[in-house]
Amino acid sequence: MTVRSAWLLGTGQTREDTRLAPLGVMAPAGEMTSRDGVIAGGAPFSASGVSAMQVQIGVGRAVVQGTVAQGAYPVAITAPEVVTIADGHAQFGRVDSIVLRVADPGYDTSPAPAVRVEVVQGEPTATPAAPTLTGAALRLWDVTVPAGISAGTGGITWSSALADRRRFTSAAGGIIPRGYGLAFAGSYDGQYRDTGAGLERWSAKAGAWQPYPADSGWQPLTLSSGYGWPNHGTPAAWRRIGPLIMLRGRIGPTKAGSTIPNGATILTLPVEARPAGGREFAWASPRDQISRGPSICRVEIQPGGAVRTYEFWELPQWISLDGVTYTAD
Structure with missing residues (x-):
């Protein structure tokens, strides 16, 4: 027997069945249900055409959720x-689905308990769609079946007909791997998933997945009156990724030919972009080229978030915030 499930047969479950099937507490979908899906590792349940109308499904492990009363079935x-x-x-064309099916006569009309890979045929229509699954079944692949196709007409073009519908699951507390579709809600506050581009954390309060670490994206800085972008470099902005704060952009007086006075407050940072613990933070900032001395000046972030410049030698016409990085926690 090459398609196995643990805790399905009334008698006859072997020790090998138990070792091969995925066991343990899986990621929850509710108080008494598990998130069904494929167990990641290698290329589980890969699909490849082996003849004109036949497709081979590779080895793998999964969890198939039945009703709340049934529970979840580990399958290999x-x-x-x-x-x-x-x-x-x-x-008409149609869309068929290749699924993992668990038959359990204690909960359905099956004559005997069994687990198998089966094809669920879709409805032939002018606009075909994948069939709706019933019972304890996990969709793995969809197959587009053109009108009139058969072995005698050349068969299915597998490279374009197969659509991957494998969704993944993990152990409780684990990160849900990227699989088919991201339009699903989290099950508990603090659950994580991989989007293929990064991690997201489920916020029960917001009822949404949020990037992790939280990323504000680049936000414009509100400058003090009389200051603006000097039309070179980039406008002043801040970004927070987790506890890390980054600044960028250039700032100068809006009045042509003016300079930034010593000790001037050029902006006040928003609360979420201020250094940790209200501490002061200072650095040597690049500035406009001058005729004598280094082309830098001192810039400070003060405890209340005020950003001030200090230059006793020759007042700057603009300063740069590019590359400034510090922590907020």
Whole structure:
């Protein structure tokens, strides 16, 4: 037997079945249900065409959730399985689904307990869609079946007909791997998932997935009256990623030919962009080229968030915030 499930058979479950099937507490979907899906590792349940109308599903492990009363079934395929796609409808195309199916006569009309890979046929229509699944079933792949297709007409073009529908799951507390679709809610506050581009954390308060670490994106800085962008470099902005604060941009007087006075407050940082613990933070900032001395001046962030410049030698016409980085926690 190459398609196995633990805790399905009334009798006859082997120790090998128990070792191969994924066991343990999986990521929850509710108080008494688990998030069903594929267990990541290698290329579980890969699909490849092996003949005109047959496709092979590779080995892998998964969890298939039944009703709340049923619970979740751990499943393993230990050798590749081949399934056959029925010939196409004479007039319309359709979309079939390849699924992992758990049959349990204690909860459905199956004659005997079994677990298998099966094809669920879609409805042939002018605008075909994947079939709705019922019972304890996990969708792995969708197959587009053109009208009139058969082995005699050349069969299915597998490279374009197969659509990956594998979604992934993990152990409780684990990061949900990236799989098919991101339009699902988290199950508890602080749950994590991989989007393929980074991590997201579920916020129960916001009812949404949020980037982790939290990323504000670049936000414009509100400058003090009389100051603005000197039309070179980039406008002044801040960004917070987790506890890390970054600044960028150039600032100068809005009046042509003016300079920044010694000790001038050129802006006040928003609370979320201020250094940790209200501490002062200072650095040597690049400035306009001058005729004598280094082309830098002192810039400070004071405890209340005021940003001030200090230059006793020759007053700057503009300063740069590029590359300034500090922590807020």
